[in-house]
Amino acid sequence: MSTDKQHYPQVSWMERFKQVLDILQLPYYVVAGLFSDANKGRSWRRSASDSVMRFVSSRGWSIGMFGIKAGATSAIYETWTRKNGLEVLTDEIGEGAKLHWIGSRRYDRVLLYFHGGGLCFPVDADNQLGFLLALQRELQQSTEGVGFVFLEHSFTPQFSFPTQLRQANAALIHLLTNGVSPSRLLICGDSSGANLACQLFSHVLHPLPKISPAPPLGTPFLGAVFISPWISFTPPSSGQKDLLAPQFFEFMAAQLLPGIEDAERPYVEPSIAGDAWWEGLGSVVTRILATAGEVECQHDNIVRFVDGPVRKQVPHTTLVVEKNGVHEEMLFAFGAGEGGQSEEYWALVKWTSDAFNTAK
Known part of the structure; x- marks a missing residue:
């Protein structure tokens, strides 16, 4: 199970040739993106960044072509931490x-x-870790301070379901064993990270026999934050302006779904689980x-899920x-x-601060 033994598939010379041709087109794509309707109203830096993501996510690359290496998240974390003058603190949780x-x-x-990344990519230093550090510093000012910790999990397709759920459950066991009260624990995830949080909540409600039970909570978790949660594998019918091509969501689902039994599907695709599955989520x-x-x-899928079964159970x-x-x-x-310039970001900061200030 060790991430040290994770290896990506070999890339054929034809795939590498295609990748080189794709990359040669990238500068032209980025320049054109500065004037595209999808980037209207954005700065040149943001337009360039979004154009790169749109380009890469629409090329149809195989998982091996992304060049992810074993231990990538640890390496990214350690480099980023030292760059920001922080101490490297890592817990081995099994x-x-x-x-x-x-x-x-x-x-x-x-x-x-x-963290997000389709459960098949490592953490992103600039986007995800930069966001976490900014949020932590804001909470330092508005609360008594909060410990921030993120999970390094194994990647699909090499490590299939329920590996990541098993690891998220191990993270929960580790924190509660070390004295964290559920009523003072907030679980946050972006995209597939929010999917993993939903998997963990599903495991609490419906213990999956393949892995260890979730630890007894006693009290509910303080809260949960889902940032653009990836909760449906149905091909999106809209989103031409999104920075991830619709087919990229299908690509990530293809890494996750092989080997999953029909009875296990609600764990990994929250939107199809049905209202009855989520009964008791408020506890x-x-x-x-x-x-x-x-x-x-994913806009329409997210709205239906949040305003449907989630809100019914968690007012x-x-x-x-x-x-x-x-x-x-x-x-x-x-x-x-x-980062940190939008009204939505500050709404998240306030919501999180208010949650921790009510923690008992």
Whole structure:
């Protein structure tokens, strides 16, 4: 199960040749993107950043062509941490997984983060870690401080379901064993990280026999934040302005779905689970904040899920739709050096601060 033994498929010379041809086109694509309708109203830096993502996600590359290496998340975390003058703090939690702390290790109030990337890519330093550090610093000013920690999990397709759920459950066991109270634990995830959070909540409600049971909670989690949650594998019917091509969501689903039994499908695709599946969610988590980009592919799926079964079970649910926002709008703003400027980001900061200030 160790991530040290993870290896991506070999890339054929034809795939490498195609990749070279694609990359040669990238500069022209980025320049054209500066004047495209999809980037209307954005700065040149943000337009360039979004254009790169649109280009890469629409090329039809195989998983091996992305060149992900074993231990990629650890390497990214350690480089980023030292660059920002922070201490490298990592907990080995078993199951081939790790928890990486941002700032001080503390167990009185904790935000546990599951990063996005389709469960097949490592954490992104600029977008995800930059966002987490900014949020942590804001909470330092408005609360008594919060410990931030994120999970390093194994990647699909080499490590199939329920590997990532098993690792998320190990993270929860580790934190609770070290004294974290569920009522002071906020679980946050972006895209597939939000999917993984939903998997964990499903495991609490419907224990999956293949893995260890979730630890007894006693009290519900303080809250959950879903940033552009990836909750449906149905090909999007809209989202031409999104920075992830619709077919890229199909690509990520193709890495995750092989080998999953029909009875297990609700764990990985929350939108199809049905209202009955989510009964009791209010006893698992006290409050939920979800965000969706106005023009992202998953917008309609997110709205239906959040305003449907989630809100029915957790009345203290807030949905923030980011105007003209793409997938993970506020995170990609950090990657372009423009993080922390939107109203939606500050709404998330306030919501999170209020949650921790009510923690008991």
